[in-house]
Amino acid sequence: MKGTIRRAAVGLAIIGSMLSIVASVRAANPSRIVSTSPSITETLFALGLGDRVVGVSEYCRFPPAVLQLPKVGTFLKPDAELIAGLRPDLVFVHELSSGIDRRLAALRIPFVVVDRGALATVFSSIRQIAQAAGEPGRGDSLVAEIERRLQRVRHGAAGASHPRALFIIGRSPGMLTDLVAVGPGSYINDLIEIAGGRNVLAIQGQPQYPRISMETVLRLDPDVIIDTVDMGETEVERRRRQPINERLWSAYPSLAAVKNRRLHAATTDALVVPGPRVVDAAEWVAMLLRDRSPR
Numbered sequence: 001m002k003g004t005i006r007r008a009a010v011g012l013a014i015i016g017s018m019l020s021i022v023a024s025v026r027a028a029n030p031s032r033i034v035s036t037s038p039s040i041t042e043t044l045f046a047l048g049l050g051d052r053v054v055g056v057s058e059y060c061r062f063p064p065a066v067l068q069l070p071k072v073g074t075f076l077k078p079d080a081e082l083i084a085g086l087r088p089d090l091v092f093v094h095e096l097s098s099g100i101d102r103r104l105a106a107l108r109i110p111f112v113v114v115d116r117g118a119l120a121t122v123f124s125s126i127r128q129i130a131q132a133a134g135e136p137g138r139g140d141s142l143v144a145e146i147e148r149r150l151q152r153v154r155h156g157a158a159g160a161s162h163p164r165a166l167f168i169i170g171r172s173p174g175m176l177t178d179l180v181a182v183g184p185g186s187y188i189n190d191l192i193e194i195a196g197g198r199n200v201l202a203i204q205g206q207p208q209y210p211r212i213s214m215e216t217v218l219r220l221d222p223d224v225i226i227d228t229v230d231m232g233e234t235e236v237e238r239r240r241r242q243p244i245n246e247r248l249w250s251a252y253p254s255l256a257a258v259k260n261r262r263l264h265a266a267t268t269d270a271l272v273v274p275g276p277r278v279v280d281a282a283e284w285v286a287m288l289l290r291d292r293s294p295r
Helices: 002-024 038-046 064-068 080-085 100-106 119-132 136-158 187-194 214-220 235-249 278-290
Strands: 033-035 053-055 090-093 111-113 164-170 179-181 224-227 263-265
Touching (some): 038 064, 080 100, 090 100, 090 119, 100 111, 164 187, 224 278
Parallel strands (some): 090 111, 224 263
């Protein structure tokens, strides 16, 4: 048993040493960068570093230039061998639970773990990425610009009414069951508040993304419901799906949002990628909180 513990301790020490070595050899101004998530990719391009990006995740779609870049797996399961084949001098990752840190360390590939989560994390991750890429000034400038634009959204919503909103981000396809909504402390909750809404599930003790029933929806009776589920990947598909998904909710005419045409079946890529397009997402939410849906 003591031998096993000793070997485990030695193994951990070796991994720790490898991580230190990898961190120390990171290039001051890396020229071959791999991104393993859409938010990291969008940040790199927003920082003006797109010409240094040589690989991205399978789900990276913006800006359009990334569609032609080699793919290195998903942000939950990056492929270390594919990454190594691109000969990067810096890799950005979010998740370590997949063991990507150990595999990159074993291959002596420098990497940086980037924050993800709430709105505040968008700003910290921009600064992290800019710093690691040797361009801290660009990070400060981008954060300042995003904060200025978000302040304009807040200011625009300040004089308007503050509708009670319910945001649905998960449910059974074609059905209003197994609903997953937006709760307190989440990125989308921050967007609702910036846009001038009041999240009906921003209740102390609620998880960030609670599961709720239609009975709960009827009891809360929000002024606005935004259903982002089962909308497809393209704008053409989303326009086709919108009336189909809105008809699901028409089965509940007593809901204020249905009665007053403030039920929106809609989504936008900017909403699901916490990154530099956060202002686009906030403006989109503000528009839906303000508008009525067509009959």
